[in-house]
Each structure stands twice: as structure tokens, then as C-alpha cells.
Amino acid sequence: MNNQTKETYQTSQLYRLRHSTAHILAQAVMEMFPGEAQIAIGPPIENGFYYDFDLPRALTLDDLPILEKRMHEIIDGKHKFIKSEPNLEQARKEFAHQKYKLELIETIAKPDKSKADSVKHEPDAISFYTHDTFTDLCRGPHLEHTGEINPKAVKLLSVAGAYWRGDSNKTMLQRIYGTAWNTPKELRKYLWTIEEAKKRDHRKLGTQLGLFHFSNDIGPGLPLFTPAGETVRHLMESYVRDVQSKYGYQHVWTGHVVKEDLYKKSGHYENYRDAMFPAMIDENVKFRLKPMNCPSHMSLFKEMGKHSYRDLPIRFAEFATLYRYEKSGELTGLTRVRSLTQDDCHIFCTPDQIQDEFALALDLIQEVLKRYRFTDYRVRLSLRDNTGKYVQDDEKWKIAQSALKNALDVSGLDYYSETGEAAFYGPKADFMARDVLGREWQLSTIQVDFIQPSKLGLTYHGEDGQEHTPVVLHRAVTGSTERFLGVLIEQYAGAFPVWLAPVQAVIIPITDRNLEYCHKLSTTLQNVGLRVNIDAGNDRMNSKIRKAQVQKVPYMLVIGDKEEQSNSVSVRSRSGKNTTVQSVDEFLSLIEESISSGE
RNA sequence: GCCCUCGUAGCUCAGGUGGCAGAGCACACCCUUGGUAAGGGUGAGGUCAUGGGUUCAAAUCCCAUCGAGGGCUCCA
Numbered sequence: 001m002n003n004q005t006k007e008t009y010q011t012s013q014l015y016r017l018r019h020s021t022a023h024i025l026a027q028a029v030m031e032m033f034p035g036e037a038q039i040a041i042g043p044p045i046e047n048g049f050y051y052d053f054d055l056p057r058a059l060t061l062d063d064l065p066i067l068e069k070r071m072h073e074i075i076d077g078k079h080k081f082i083k084s085e086p087n088l089e090q091a092r093k094e095f096a097h098q099k100y101k102l103e104l105i106e107t108i109a110k111p112d113k114s115k116a117d118s119v120k121h122e123p124d125a126i127s128f129y130t131h132d133t134f135t136d137l138c139r140g141p142h143l144e145h146t147g148e149i150n151p152k153a154v155k156l157l158s159v160a161g162a163y164w165r166g167d168s169n170k171t172m173l174q175r176i177y178g179t180a181w182n183t184p185k186e187l188r189k190y191l192w193t194i195e196e197a198k199k200r201d202h203r204k205l206g207t208q209l210g211l212f213h214f215s216n217d218i219g220p221g222l223p224l225f226t227p228a229g230e231t232v233r234h235l236m237e238s239y240v241r242d243v244q245s246k247y248g249y250q251h252v253w254t255g256h257v258v259k260e261d262l263y264k265k266s267g268h269y270e271n272y273r274d275a276m277f278p279a280m281i282d283e284n285v286k287f288r289l290k291p292m293n294c295p296s297h298m299s300l301f302k303e304m305g306k307h308s309y310r311d312l313p314i315r316f317a318e319f320a321t322l323y324r325y326e327k328s329g330e331l332t333g334l335t336r337v338r339s340l341t342q343d344d345c346h347i348f349c350t351p352d353q354i355q356d357e358f359a360l361a362l363d364l365i366q367e368v369l370k371r372y373r374f375t376d377y378r379v380r381l382s383l384r385d386n387t388g389k390y391v392q393d394d395e396k397w398k399i400a401q402s403a404l405k406n407a408l409d410v411s412g413l414d415y416y417s418e419t420g421e422a423a424f425y426g427p428k429a430d431f432m433a434r435d436v437l438g439r440e441w442q443l444s445t446i447q448v449d450f451i452q453p454s455k456l457g458l459t460y461h462g463e464d465g466q467e468h469t470p471v472v473l474h475r476a477v478t479g480s481t482e483r484f485l486g487v488l489i490e491q492y493a494g495a496f497p498v499w500l501a502p503v504q505a506v507i508i509p510i511t512d513r514n515l516e517y518c519h520k521l522s523t524t525l526q527n528v529g530l531r532v533n534i535d536a537g538n539d540r541m542n543s544k545i546r547k548a549q550v551q552k553v554p555y556m557l558v559i560g561d562k563e564e565q566s567n568s569v570s571v572r573s574r575s576g577k578n579t580t581v582q583s584v585d586e587f588l589s590l591i592e593e594s595i596s597s598g599e
Numbered sequence: 600g601c602c603c604u605c606g607u608a609g610c611u612c613a614g615g616u617g618g619c620a621g622a623g624c625a626c627a628c629c630c631u632u633g634g635u636a637a638g639g640g641u642g643a644g645g646u647c648a649u650g651g652g653u654u655c656a657a658a659u660c661c662c663a664u665c666g667a668g669g670g671c672u673c674c675a
Contacts, residue, residue, distance in 0.1 A: 058603065160670030161602030168672055172602045175670070203668090207610070216648080216666060263675095272675055292675045322675095327600050328666090330673070423675060447675095474675085511632040539637085546636035560634060572635055579635060 018044035027134035028070040048179035078147030079132040152184040202489035203333040221331040221338030228502035254296035260286040289323035307460040313349035334486035341481040347473040358407035377433035382421030396450035425451035447474040510560035
């Protein structure tokens with residue numbers, strides 16, 4: 001939506017505006033449930049704000065206009081936001097009946113030791129902000145007064161459940177999402193973006209374009225791909241495969257089922273057991289559907305004999321379908337599934353090679369993202385925090401972290417660090433790409449792993465004749481075929497670039513007597529590898545054009561007597577503009593050009 | 600998994616205070632052979648997600664299960 005970094009957003013006027021609007025929402029909700037509403041937290045977020053409540057009844061969408069109306073009244077009151085800094089006792093007294101606020105007050109009074117590291121500044125003094133009749137425990141900052149908000153630029157959007165402090169063991173609260181902007185125009189633009197996103201929803205377009213289905217007979221999160229959908233999948237995978245081969249990656253295949261013991265050795269069992277499908281048991285030996293490739297690729301590395309430092313780097317790539325037992329509530333279309341095909345790769349190298357390999361992977365990723373028209377992205381350097389979920393080996397983490405940082409510095413890419421996002425075995429560089437609507441997706445990833453190779457006993461012979469443990473870089477370009485396809489459908493609004501379109505051209509005869517010529521034309525085009533259909537149905541030409549437009553087929557070739565006599569085609573592109581009559585050869589070079597340019 | 604909402608034809612959706620199941624598109628057949636976004640007619644298609652309950656009567660009300668969506672949480 002905007003290119004502001006987090007830091008400048010947090011000091012922006014818009015941030016204060018949204019924060020203040022959240023307070024006004026909280027006031028309106030408290031008045032709706034006098035004496036019964038418990039308020040939790042209500043921060044600004046990207047594009048808006050939310051506030052969490054514990055209420056005597058469930059909110060419905062019908063409540064939102066009522067709350068909005070009351071918010072408008074409060075805004076019109078031009079109430080000042082007044083900051084105060086009570087001591088601990090006063091704070092406890094003020095919120096004596098607000099248990100969530102009390103809990104927050106105690107947290108501020110006694111900061112959590114485990115998070116002490118990430119909070120570099122002094123512990124905050126307790127501060128309140130009061131406007132009208134409402135006082136909130138809040139760090140601020142806020143607007144001068146409520147009148148600075150344009151009520152026509154504020155809208156409440158939805159109600160959702162949210163755990164107190166994001167902890168599934170704690171109370172489920174009700175969250176109201178809202179949005180606020182400086183001007184009604186900006187609000188309208190944002191609401192348009194939401195509408196546009198709905199139109200582009202890959203689940204909707206996937207049905208409309210006939211790409212994939214879900215079936216109750218198959219199971220949740222297990223998509224079925226139609227011939228058209230599989231065509232796109234196949235194109236995506238062969239494209240990445242070709243690029244990988246060009247960059248010196250080798251493709252391997254390691255199957256679907258693995259002994260559970262391997263995941264105990266690798267550490268995945270401990271960390272991800274809940275996200276694996278239940279075990280299959282064969283005479284006391286437990287097997288699992290493969291939820292990730294790393295242990296399989298590492299096992300293959302081991303089986304291939306002794307390795308010399310001269311053989312490294314070795315790069316194993318695989319388009320493997322993995323099975324992850326995602327919780328039922330988390331499944332979403334193609335972006336979150338239980339069977340996913342990763343374009344995964346593991347690079348076995350010496351510590352000295354990390355930087356070069358990282359740079360190579362970076363080049364590869366940039367080439368691929370560009371082909372898919374993702375040009376706006378940044379890199380998130382994902383580091384560990386102090387929680388216990390990471391493998392304990394400070395020395396190795398340090399090396400891995402600085403290796404990644406160096407490589408990123410050398411690359412000149414825009415990156416930012418985020419703690420708590422690392423893999424359990426090492427830090428990651430994640431590519432966060434914005435689509436045409438400004439939404440950010442995590443696509444590619446490069447991870448440094450000093451842990452698993454030693455856990456699984458991988459070795460190579462170094463120059464010194466000694467055995468060493470290789471470093472493994474984990475790398476995915478598009479992530480998973482399924483998810484990436486979902487993102488692509490939304491990025492392109494279903495209008496795939498010509499090279500990816502399941503059908504590149506539809507031949508539309510005007511009358512039946514043109515059919516024979518259409519078949520000849522179709523054969524000519526298919527012989528040079530184009531994906532072409534003839535719409536030989538009983539409909540009129542207009543109706544066939546409409547059908548092709550709705551299916552977003554890049555080219556419609558209308559064939560009547562005139563074209564037949566002059567051995568030409570009437571070319572209509574899906575933009576609907578500039579239909580031209582061309583010779584078949586002219587059309588061939590036109591479509592070849594659009595394929596290679598990636599349009 | 601949890602909170603909320605939803606599930607009617609292949610698709611998009613009406614209907615519903617309990618009383619014979621509806622439309623458009625798509626599909627099949629017939630007529631029409633048309634020049635750049637929907638030609639006309641006829642027809643077929645539903646155990647109203649599934650299972651139980653209340654009732655003379657359930658698509659409609661209640662319970663459970665399954666599935667989907669908005670979130671929370673998680674993502675090797």
C-alpha cells in the first residue's frame with residue numbers, strides 16, 4: 001500500500017489518527033455494554049486498527065453501524081486527548097474492574113525477563129490517555145482532539161475472534177477491525193482495493209477459470225487440479241526446473257514416505273510432530289508422510305558415498321509433494337493446504353562457499369521473481385529470539401547469522417531484521433514481495449543450517465584430509481506450487497501471461513464452413529508448441545468471444561470467409577482493443593514475442 | 600484446535616414467521632450460419648451438506664457431525 005517502513009509509520013500522523021480512532025471505538029463499545037465491557041488492546045495496524053473486547057454477547061455485523069454512529073458523535077465533540085502519568089497504585093485503582101488492563105499494568109510494572117533482550121529502552125512509565133469520558137492505558141501518541149478525525153474517512157469492517165495475547169490457552173476475545181484515513185477519498189481508495197482483492201480471490205477465479213477443486217470425498221486442504229490447472233502447474237514447475245538446471249542445480253527424487261526415526265534424528269519430530277499426518281505402522285516401525293525434504297536430501301547425500309571438498313557445492317533440488325497436517329481452521333484455498341509441492345533445494349557446501357552460494361541463489365530468485373512480474377520486494381532477515389524453540393548452539397548461530405548478513409550486505413538488497421522468525425535450525429532470508437494491490441507475500445527463502453548436517457552425520461573430506469561437516473543452505477524460490485499459483489492468480493487477476501496461460505489462443509469460426517480451415521490452423525499452431533482450442537460450438541461468434549474473454553484467453557482468432565480466402569487470421573487480444581487481420585506467420589511472431597517478453 | 604458466520608442444481612444466488620423446490624448461467628436437443636463481450640425455443644438436472652430430534656407436517660426450528668469463510672495461533 002505504501003512504501004513506508006515500520007518506523008516512519010509509527011511516528012506518522014496516520015498512525016496517531018488510527019490509534020485515536022481505536023480509543024473512540026472502545027468508548028462506543030463500553031457505552032453499548034455499560035459496566036459489562038472488558039477492554040483489552042487496540043493498536044493501529046497496516047491500513048487501519050482493531051480493538052479487542054470481552055463482552056456479554058457476541059457482536060454481529062449489525063452492531064457496527066450503531067457503533068459508527070456513536071463514534072461520529074464522539075468525534076464531533078472535539079474532545080481533547082489528555083495524557084497523564086499515574087503511579088502504579090493510581091493505575092490499578094483506575095482499572096480495578098478491567099482485568100486485561102490490570103494484567104497489562106502488572107506487566108509494565110514487572111517486565112517479562114525473557115523479553116528483556118528485545119526491549120532495549122528503559123521500562124515504560126505508565127501513561128493514560130483520556131478523551132471525553134474514556135480513559136485508556138496507552139503509550140500513545142494521539143491526536144490533539146477527536147475533531148481532527150474526518151468521520152467520513154472512518155469505517156468499521158469486521159468482527160473476528162482473537163485470543164487474549166494471541167495465546168490459545170487464554171480467553172477468546174472479540175476483535176473489531178476498522179480502518180481510518182485522512183480523507184474520504186483515501187478511504188474510498190482503500191475500500192476499492194478490498195473490493196478488487198475480492199474479485200481477484202484465487203478461490204473464486206479458480207472455479208471460474210476451471211483450474212482446481214476441493215472435494216469432500218478427498219478431504220480438506222487437498223486440492224484437485226483440472227487439466228487446465230495442471231497445465232499451469234506443469235509450466236510453472238518446468239520453468240523453475242529449467243532455471244535451476246541453468247544455475248547448476250541437480251534434480252533428485254526422494255518419494256513420499258519416510259521412517260519416523262529420521263525426523264527424530266533431524267529434530268523435526270520434536271518441533272513439528274503436531275503438523276505431521278499421523279504415523280503409519282508396519283510391524284512396529286512407524287512411517288510418516290514426508291512433511292519436508294531436508295532429511296531425505298541429507299540421507300541421499302550420505303548414501304552417495306564419500307564426498308570430497310572438490311565435489312562441493314552439491315545442490316539437490318526437488319519438486320516434492322509434501323503433506324502437512326495443518327489444523328482445520330487454518331486451511332485457506334490454495335494458499336494454505338495439506339498437500340503442497342515445494343520447489344525445494346538443499347545446497348551442501350563448505351563454510352567458505354556460503355557467500356557465493358547465497359549470491360547464486362539470490363540471482364536465481366531475482367530472475368524467477370522478475371519473470372513472474374514481482375519487482376517490488378524486500379528481504380526479511382529472520383533471526384531467533386530468546387524462546388526455547390531454537391536449537392541451542394550459540395557459536396553456530398553466530399556464524400550462520402553473520403554469514404547471512406554479509407551476503408545480504410554484499411548483495412545490496414534492501415533488507416530488515418526481525419527476531420523470532422528464524423527456523424529452529426538457523427536464520428533465514430525471506431523474500432517479501434508486494435503484488436499489484438500492494439499486499440505483501442512471503443515467497444522465496446534462503447536459510448543457513450549448521451545444525452541438521454551434524455545431527456544427521458553428514459561429512460566431506462577437506463583439503464586437510466580431515467572429515468568436516470558441510471553447511472546446508474535450504475532454498476525455495478516460489479515456495480510451493482499450490483500457494484504460488486494462488487498468489488499468481490490474484491496478481492494477474494486470472495489473466496495469466498501468455499507463456500503461462502492454460503489456453504493461449506481460441507480459434508473461433510464464424511460459420512461451420514470455416515471449420516476445416518480452423519483445424520488446419522490449429523494444427524499449424526500446435527506444431528510449434530502453442531496451446532490452442534477451437535470453439536466449434538453452436539453459439540454465435542459474439543457469444544464465443546464473450547466466453548473466451550471471461551476465460552481470459554490471451555488471443556481470440558476469428559475465422560470467417562475473408563480470413564480463409566486470404567490465409568490469414570483476425571486477431572483479437574483479451575484487452576478487446578485493436579483487432580487486426582494478420583497472416584498466420586505474422587500472428588506466430590506476435591505470439592512468440594509475447595511469450596518471450598513474459599507479457 | 601478456538602470464536603463468529605455460512606452450507607439450496609455443475610456455477611452464481613433467490614425462497615424460509617413450518618404447508619407441493621425456484622431463477623440466471625452452464626449442459627442436451629431443435630431452429631438459427633451469424634463479423635469482434637450473451638440469437639431463439641424445448642428439455643434434463645436437487646434426499647435443500649450429513650445424521651438425529653421436535654412436529655400432523657422440516658429446506659425452514661433444535662442438537663451433533665462434516666465442509667467452507669472471516670480471524671486468532673502456527674508455518675520445517
